Structures are given as C-alpha cells and as structure tokens.
Amino acid sequence: MAAVVETEGLTKFYGHRRGLEDLDLEIRPGEVFGYLGPNGAGKTTTIRLLLDVIRPTRGRMSVLGMDPRDSRVRARIGYLPGELALEGREKAGDYLDFLARARGGVPPEVVRDLVERLDADLSVPMGKLSKGNKQKLGLIQAFMHEPDFLILDEPTSGLDPLVQQEFLAMVREVRTSGRTVLMSSHVLAEVEHVSDRVGIVRAGRLVAVEDVAALREKAVRRVEFHFDAPVPREAFEGLPGVRELRVEGASLRCTIDGRPDALIKAAARFTVVHMVSAEPDLEEIFLTYYSDEEGRHADAGVKEPA
Amino acid sequence: MPTLVSKSLREYRRSLIGWTIGIGAFFTLYLSIYPSISANPDLYGEMALAKYPGAMRDLMGGLNDFTSGAGYLQTMVYQLFGPMLFIVCAMLLANRAIAQPEESGTLELTMTLPIERKRLVAERFVALALGLLALAAVTFALVWLLSSLVDLGVPFDRILAAHLAVYLLALLAGTLTLAVGAAAGRRSVAMAVVGVVFAGGYVVETMGRNVDAISWLRWVSPFHYYLEGRPVFEGFPWGDYLVLLGATAVLAMTAVLAFDRRDVGV
Structure with missing residues (x-):
C-alpha cells in the first residue's frame, strides 16, 4: 500500500528563518507515528505544510496519495491544532455542528459517543471553555468523521491523566481499524506507549526515525539492589551490560542495557532484601540525539512561529 | 445556504443588530x-x-438648501454621516472574515476543512454582502417611513437611489477590507488602507470641487461615484453605481486570488 505521507526534500523558510529543511519522511498506512522535538524544532511547520495552511519553499509531498493543495484530501484528515484557538459567544456544541456540516455530515451517535468518552461539556460558550474542555472539543472534531489519517499536534496538553488514558485508547482503536496517526509531542513519554515509530526533529531537520521497539531495546535501565549485609564490589565488576556501578555498603546501584541475566545471577549469591528496576528511560536516549545534534546546529537559531 | 455563509451570518448577527439600532x-x-x-x-x-x-461647508456638501426636504436629507443622512457609519460597520464586519480569525488563530481549523480556499473567501464575501444588505434594507425602510412622517417631500425612488449608493459604498469598503485582509492577514493594515481610501476619498471629492490641484484625484475617490450624481435630487446615476459595483467585483476577485496563494497564520 502507498505511504500515507511522503515528503522529499520538503523545505520551509519564513523569510530567512528556517522552519524546516530537506525533510524526507514516510508515514506508512496503519501506523502511529510519533513526531518528536523540542518546541520550535519544526513539528508544527511540518504539520501545517501537510495541511496546506502554509506552502513549502521547495520540495515535494503527498498526503494519502494526493497533493495537499487539493482540498478533497482534507475530508479524509482529522486535525487537532497545537494551539487550538476557540473564542466567541457561540456554544461549543453549535461550533461542532458547523464543523460537522462543513464536512458533509457526521453520524450524531459518533459525536455523542466521543463526548461521553471524553466527558466534555459542550454547553459552554467557546470563549469560556476551560483549557481541558477546549482540548476535548479539539479531539472530538478531529475524530468525529472517522478520518483515514489523524494529525494530532501536542494532543495531550491540557488533559488530565484519566482523559489522557481514554485518548490513548482512542488512538489505539484508530490503529486497530487500520487507520493512520501522526502525533507530535515534545515529550517522548507522551507518545511512546502508542507509537510504532518515532521521528525526531531538531532545528528544522529530521535527525532520526526509530522503531519504538528497537529504541526500547537500546534503552538503559536503572537497577538497584539492597542486601542484608555489605557486598564486595568485585563480585559485580565486569558483568556484561553493567555500567555506572556503585556499591555502598549493603546497596548496589547501576545501569544496565540489554539482558539483566548476569547481574541477577551475581546478585543471587547474596541475600537480596529489596530490588528496584526502573522503566527503561527512552527519554534519555531521546536526549542523546538532541545533545549529539546540539553542536552541529548551534548556529542555526531556529524558532517556530507562534 | 452554503455552510460558511450561514456560519458567517450567524457570527455577524449580533453586531448587525447593534449597528442597525445605532x-x-x-x-x-x-x-x-x-x-x-x-x-x-x-x-x-x-x-x-x-x-x-x-x-x-464644502466638506458638508455645500449646505445651500439645507432647509429644504431633499437638502436636509442629503446633509444629515446621505452626505457624510450615513455613509461613514455604514463604511465603518462594513470595515469591522469584513475584518472578521479573514484577518481577525487569522490573528486570533481560529482560522486554522476552518482552513483544514475540506473547503477550497477560493471558496472560503467567496463565501465570506457573500455573507458580508448579505449582512450589509440586511442593514441597508432595514435602515432604508426606516428613513422612508420617517421622511413620510415629517413631510420631507422626497420621492421614494430618490431615497432608494441614495440608500442604494450608501450600500454600494459600504460594500466596496468592506470588500477592500476583505481584500487587504486576505492578502496581508492583518486587521490594522486593512483598516489603515480603508481609512486612507475612504476618508481621503471623501475629502478629495468634496474639497476637490474648488481646489484644482487635487481635482483630478476625484476620479479615484469612491465618493465621486456617489456624490457627483446627487441621487437625492436627481435619481439613480446608474453609470456611477456600475463603477462602484465593478470596483467591488475586482476587489473580491483580488481577495480570492490573494488568499489562495499565501501562507496563513505565519
């Protein structure tokens, strides 16, 4: 099947300011693609190019096999803006009705279902919506026409944890039904649990595209053992994958990448009273990419438009 | 009615009612x-x-037969105050079509609907024309009613001619606002341009009659195609009105094309 998004040398300059340079990106059908980068890196620029809100300086792109200039492609896209602006006296529900009509009608039961799932209050005038409710309205309008391709710019900002869980479930359902999601964030933790792949953009350039499963394998795990008596450091030195080993009396701290088997067996020779193993910190790998790139692009001084 | 037209009219409703009352x-x-x-x-x-x-006195249209029915109507309603109120209203409404939602960010979601950009501007323009028409229709009925009550002695068709011109001027001002807003995306720029063209145009048209140095400028003043024909006294100057309509059409086209080719919300 053809790619949902395909860009080649996609570049956007705002005057002399670089927004995005030479982006080659492929998003495959049915995947959830996490698009990561600090604020101002070019995430929103990419998204707005895909939606034809702004026009590329050069380069080529296709979305769902079509030129984004063709307005028909937007019928198959659901979009949540990063900074959702809603204002005025109009009731949130009436605005939703307008969006649904402009999209040629949406089954009311789908909307009702989404409103219930997210526990949104749409009886409020838009100018008076809380940040959380605004974001909920944004999600409802993005999901309601069951689009083939969802573009979600910083979707979880402003949502409380319970609603975040519900939202992640919605994203998984979209993937299960074979549809595609592009989800941007500046925090990996927000997207790692639903994404199949992540792309990392920095200073207007795509610096890496990684499989989340592969990223997790590379991940460094922090491990802590507490014993009933002091243990000798030598017993743990030179074990495969063990780094930053610190033994202080009866406690041991280290990081481990790869299998923890050898470490566990070494520890088993003593009496373990307590053990802590933190979730692999993908954030750390993620940040490694950033610091690698830091030097190279330090001169660029790129900033995204507000 | 197309979705965006009815949506825009709903947005206009409140302020249109306010302007009509005012x-x-x-x-x-x-x-x-x-x-x-x-x-x-x-x-x-x-x-x-x-x-x-x-x-x-020139600026007020001469004031020569201020105390006759037609002269009074011209001076107090159709010379300066009526057109200016309509033009300001048109400018404020037209800015809500593109420039204002672009500045506040609410345009972004509209742009991502499966509606062509050309259509978006065109539907906003239609809503503006209809909204102003409603304002013009109600105020026309009011002026006609009042002029009968106070025995102004101005025939129905003369009042209609003058009121139609006010509508056309307002529509032109609104379309100019829309065009500048569609091209630049800035409310302040649109208001500055309309201010210069219409305030300047009014001064040029009224003072220019007696000042040779600027009299050639009268040809580019929108007010020239309204005041020169003296509709309250002489009825419809159709040729002049067609010039106003033609300029509106050109500006509407400009708005559509300008918006179609630029980045939005940058």
Whole structure:
C-alpha cells in the first residue's frame, strides 16, 4: 500500500528563518507515528505544510496519495491544532455542528459517543471553555468523521491523566481499524506507549526515525539492589551490560542495557532484601540525539512561529 | 445556504443588530427634528452657514438648501454621516472574515476543512454582502417611513437611489477590507488602507470641487461615484453605481486570488 505521507526534500523558510529543511519522511498506512522535538524544532511547520495552511519553499509531498493543495484530501484528515484557538459567544456544541456540516455530515451517535468518552461539556460558550474542555472539543472534531489519517499536534496538553488514558485508547482503536496517526509531542513519554515509530526533529531537520521497539531495546535501565549485609564490589565488576556501578555498603546501584541475566545471577549469591528496576528511560536516549545534534546546529537559531 | 455563509451570518448577527439600532437611532434623531427646521428656514439656514465657514461647508456638501426636504436629507443622512457609519460597520464586519480569525488563530481549523480556499473567501464575501444588505434594507425602510412622517417631500425612488449608493459604498469598503485582509492577514493594515481610501476619498471629492490641484484625484475617490450624481435630487446615476459595483467585483476577485496563494497564520 502507498505511504500515507511522503515528503522529499520538503523545505520551509519564513523569510530567512528556517522552519524546516530537506525533510524526507514516510508515514506508512496503519501506523502511529510519533513526531518528536523540542518546541520550535519544526513539528508544527511540518504539520501545517501537510495541511496546506502554509506552502513549502521547495520540495515535494503527498498526503494519502494526493497533493495537499487539493482540498478533497482534507475530508479524509482529522486535525487537532497545537494551539487550538476557540473564542466567541457561540456554544461549543453549535461550533461542532458547523464543523460537522462543513464536512458533509457526521453520524450524531459518533459525536455523542466521543463526548461521553471524553466527558466534555459542550454547553459552554467557546470563549469560556476551560483549557481541558477546549482540548476535548479539539479531539472530538478531529475524530468525529472517522478520518483515514489523524494529525494530532501536542494532543495531550491540557488533559488530565484519566482523559489522557481514554485518548490513548482512542488512538489505539484508530490503529486497530487500520487507520493512520501522526502525533507530535515534545515529550517522548507522551507518545511512546502508542507509537510504532518515532521521528525526531531538531532545528528544522529530521535527525532520526526509530522503531519504538528497537529504541526500547537500546534503552538503559536503572537497577538497584539492597542486601542484608555489605557486598564486595568485585563480585559485580565486569558483568556484561553493567555500567555506572556503585556499591555502598549493603546497596548496589547501576545501569544496565540489554539482558539483566548476569547481574541477577551475581546478585543471587547474596541475600537480596529489596530490588528496584526502573522503566527503561527512552527519554534519555531521546536526549542523546538532541545533545549529539546540539553542536552541529548551534548556529542555526531556529524558532517556530507562534 | 452554503455552510460558511450561514456560519458567517450567524457570527455577524449580533453586531448587525447593534449597528442597525445605532444607525437607525441616529437617522431617527436627525430626521425627527426636521419639522422645527422647516418651520424656521431662515434661522436654521443661516445658523448652518455660520457654523460651517468656507471649506468646512464644502466638506458638508455645500449646505445651500439645507432647509429644504431633499437638502436636509442629503446633509444629515446621505452626505457624510450615513455613509461613514455604514463604511465603518462594513470595515469591522469584513475584518472578521479573514484577518481577525487569522490573528486570533481560529482560522486554522476552518482552513483544514475540506473547503477550497477560493471558496472560503467567496463565501465570506457573500455573507458580508448579505449582512450589509440586511442593514441597508432595514435602515432604508426606516428613513422612508420617517421622511413620510415629517413631510420631507422626497420621492421614494430618490431615497432608494441614495440608500442604494450608501450600500454600494459600504460594500466596496468592506470588500477592500476583505481584500487587504486576505492578502496581508492583518486587521490594522486593512483598516489603515480603508481609512486612507475612504476618508481621503471623501475629502478629495468634496474639497476637490474648488481646489484644482487635487481635482483630478476625484476620479479615484469612491465618493465621486456617489456624490457627483446627487441621487437625492436627481435619481439613480446608474453609470456611477456600475463603477462602484465593478470596483467591488475586482476587489473580491483580488481577495480570492490573494488568499489562495499565501501562507496563513505565519
């Protein structure tokens, strides 16, 4: 099947300011693609190019096999803006009705279902919506026409944890039904649990595209053992994958990448009273990419438009 | 009705009602004192002439037969105040089509609907034209009613001719606002351009009659195609009105094309 998004040398300059340079990106059908980068890196620029809100300086792109200039492609896209602006006296529900009509009608039961799932209050005038409710309205309008391709710019900002869980479930359902999601964030933790792949953009350039499963394998795990008596450091030195080993009396701290088997067996020779193993910190790998790139692009001084 | 037209009209409703009441009150106030003016033509005629010396008098349209029904109607309603109120209203409404939602960010979601950009601007333009038409229709009915009540003695078709011109001027001003807003995306720029064209255009048209140095500029003033024909006195100057309509059409087209080719919300 053809790619949902395909860009080649996609570049956007705002005057002399670089927004995005030479982006080659492929998003495959049915995947959830996490698009990561600090604020101002070019995430929103990419998204707005895909939606034809702004026009590329050069380069080529296709979305769902079509030129984004063709307005028909937007019928198959659901979009949540990063900074959702809603204002005025109009009731949130009436605005939703307008969006649904402009999209040629949406089954009311789908909307009702989404409103219930997210526990949104749409009886409020838009100018008076809380940040959380605004974001909920944004999600409802993005999901309601069951689009083939969802573009979600910083979707979880402003949502409380319970609603975040519900939202992640919605994203998984979209993937299960074979549809595609592009989800941007500046925090990996927000997207790692639903994404199949992540792309990392920095200073207007795509610096890496990684499989989340592969990223997790590379991940460094922090491990802590507490014993009933002091243990000798030598017993743990030179074990495969063990780094930053610190033994202080009866406690041991280290990081481990790869299998923890050898470490566990070494520890088993003593009496373990307590053990802590933190979730692999993908954030750390993620940040490694950033610091690698830091030097190279330090001169660029790129900033995204507000 | 197309979705964006009805949506825009809903957005306009509140302020249109406000403007209709405001402009209606203004017209009512001035037309209802006409009987006392027509009862003392010498007194008020002289007062008006004394109040506005020389060039100021030109600016008010001459004030020569201020105390006749047609002259009073022209001076108080159709010379300056009526058109200016309509133009300001048109400018504010038209800015809500593109520039204002672009500045506040609410345009972004509209742009990502499966609606062509050209269509978006075109539907906003239609809503603007309809909204202003409603304002013009209601205020026209009011002026006609009041002028019968106070025995202004101006025929129906003359009032219609003048009121139509006010509508066309307002539509032109609104379309100019829309075009600048569609091209630049900035409310302030649009208002500055409309301010220069219409305030400047009014001065050029009224003062230019007696100042040769600027009289050639009258041809580019929108007011020239309204005031020159003296519709309250002489009926429809159709040729002039077609110029206003033609300019509106060109600007509407410009708005559509300008918006189609630029980045939005940068």
